Amino acid sequence: MTIDRKLLDWMLDSDPALRWQVERDLVGAPPEVWEATRSRVATEGFGARLLALQDADGQWAGGAYFPGGFDFAGPEAADDAGQPWTATTWPLNMLREWGLDASALAGTAEKLKANSRWEYDNLPHWDGEVDCCINGYTLANGAWLGADVSGLARWFVDHQQPEGGWNCEWVNGSTRSSFHSTLNSLKGILYHEAATGGSDELRAARRAGEEYLLQRRLMRTLTTVEFPGHWVGRFVYPFRWFYSVLNATDYFRAAALHDGVAPDPRIADAIDAVRAARRADGTWEQERRHPGRVWFEVDVPPGEPSPWLTFYGTRVLEWWDGVTAP
Template identity: 60%
Template sequence: MTPDIPIEWLIDSDPTLRWQVERDLLHAPEHIWTATRARIPHEGHGARLLALQDPDGQWAGGAFFPADHDPHNPDNPGQPWTATTWTLNTLREWGLDPAVLQKNHTAERLAEHSRWEYQNLPYWGGEVDCCINGWTLANGAWLGADVTAIADWFVEHQLPDGGWNCEWINGATRSSYHSTLNALKGLLAHEIATGGTTATRAARHTGEQYLLRRNLFRRLSTGQPVADWTTNLIHPPRWTYNILNAADHFRTAALHDHTPPDPRMTDAIELIRTARHPDGTWHQGKPHPGTVWFPTDPPQNQPSPWLTFHATRLLTWWDTAHEPTR
């Protein structure tokens, strides 16, 4: 393990984080971390978020935006993060057992009542935005909804350079870092849950090469960093790309594929390592504005338990794979 980790600080956290620390950093026996994970629906952040679900299965009355969202209201800074898709993303990433939502027929209720703001399309059919479809693919696979059509959609909409771009509908032909990562995360979640298909597995691997050829943060044409947002480490990342968010995907993918870390990630890994503070923590970058149900991580420039956990887990995986053999 990376040395000098403030492990007691990480353990003294909400069950949504604590169970992952126990499993992935402390390597506690399974009965320990599963007992902590089982607390998520009953206490802390998980219980609060579940209690906010609407009778029709949605959150905040909408698929991607709250029912009362007014994009022209100057008093509403940024995207609100309370609607159904964002809330499902959060619960899934926290590790909530999907059986909790399956018992109250959330997937079925969303199929009946939730429609996308774009052209009133049915929820589990997805829409035209790559990022939205990536999250819906992951959430559907998690809850047991039939999202096969969305997985096939990604095969059909992969761009010639190997990635995806949410602006394809407006004529974009070059891939986006943000869209590509969100597509990859959705495809991987679907593949882990269902096995995927030959075509969807090939699409994922091709899309991963798009990012790896760019070392996760460089321009292919010049080798220079794409932009400052690649190193803005924040939690939760929402829709945006950063090197920790990307590297964590590749860690999950490598474990699933039984492959070693790709050496083309080296420079990104070292940038993540240098962001570590002397006390062993990583600090919150510039988070996204917008309404949330309740805060789950600290404000900008404060030590972030979630970032510290993700970065520590990533570096432990990387460093363990690169330990010299004896």
């Protein structure tokens, strides 16, 4: 796959949070170039704006997963209202994914340990809670910021479902795995492993979780050819907690590169779905915005070509085509 120069220039004409990744993964710029751009995340654009919104106690919006004082019985908690994306978990996720150097958040791990409690049972921040997705984010964010999340790493081994994946509804008695929960757990585990070296036990859990998705070709139920939900083929940035074939194939790219292995051929159908969503001009369209309060928008409105989705889609196809071509 040859990337059109105009398309590259369009993606490069962006916030440093995206630009450095385009330089590294699509342009092949030398480290001194993309590292210089990456360093600007702390002082310019989206990264600097989010950093400026951090509370003195280390949190954002006065809460761990929901803003402080959130009314769980109010209109913002209605099913069609989405959820707020402003509390601590979400800015940390974004800053980490945008490549912010952890030194820009020096002291945050200690502040969150002292001041931040989960809305569920008032549990301590770095111990996590009962939700697999939240714990996946916290595992990765803790590894990034240097917090002790060893107990949380063990949690994923202890709470793996018989099918190999995870499900946030385990606390309500579910024994099935979930596409959403499994992918978010895997992303957290992989980041933790890359940052700390991980453990053989957690590595085995990761591979079992990957196998759960691979058996389903990343996009189908095990017994039918149907999508498990319309969200599988819907492309939205930021990904948030939602599963999609783009989100999943990007994870499997990262996992294969981390493990130094060729891509599993069972993701071919998902790759085809990513390719089919590419428009004639080489871009991918922002299909919607996940509803809910945000600090500020970081991508285009629905219906417009998204630089972020185009980056992820192009990166996945470049990787796949580069290692599977005859």
